[in-house]
Amino acid sequence: MKFLKDLLHLFYPEICANCQNQLLRNETILCLLCRHDLPLTNFDSYTDNKITNSFKGRVLIEKANALLFFRKKSITKNLIHELKYKNNEDIGLFFGNWLGEVLANNKEFSKIDCIVPVPIHAKRKRKRGYNQVTKFGETLSKHLNIPLVEGVLIRNLDTKTQTRKSRFERFNNLEAKFEITDNSILKNKHILIIDDVITTGATIEACAKELLKSTGIKISILAMAYTD
Secondary structure (H helix, E strand, C coil): CCHHHHHHHCCCCCCCCCCCCCCCCEEEEEEEHHHCCCCCCCCCCCCCCCCHCCCCCCCCCCEEEEECCCCCCCHHHHHHHHHHHCCHHHHHHHHHHHHHHHHHHHHHCCCEEEEEEECCHHHHHHHCCCCCCCCHHHHHHHHHHCCCCCCCCECCCCCCCCCCCCHHHHHHHCCCEECCCCCCCCCCCEEEEEEEEEEHHHHHHHHHHHHHHCCCCCEEEEEEEEEE
């Protein structure tokens, strides 16, 4: 088995998702140099940080965190682009394993009942072939022993990418775009909403407001990256 892996590595070497250099045997997704340059958020608190503060007065968030900062010219942007548009779902596994290990150790989300990914529209999912946060959620689910619940929250309108829109346009474009398919599944649950990038928070806010229509709901959020 090791011989076959070595042979595959020789003829089909894995490359860094950022700098495109060949990865060494102990490297995954990123080379060590690029991983060292990642802009980690390192928030001290899960209840009082830039993300939770950005939702004050909009929707009640119990806890929130993101692994990286998302900036225009950064390794983070390159990774998210690879994940969303280059079919590199292994990046979701990479983030899921990293955050999963952290959260399993610090127990910050130990009282979460289920993980709900921000959905993409069925039309876009058919075109892309996957939701970019599914592998991320599946990996978190394994580390935290918390069920991933897909399909209970759906996007009922296909919106164009938000990356080139103004902050006002992003907020205005996401009203009433999500729908709960079964309230009974979520009743009295503490839900962890997961997404790839939090920008204005408009998408998370729209999801949270729809989920809060169920009885006894609490909301926490987790993302791969956050735009500060």
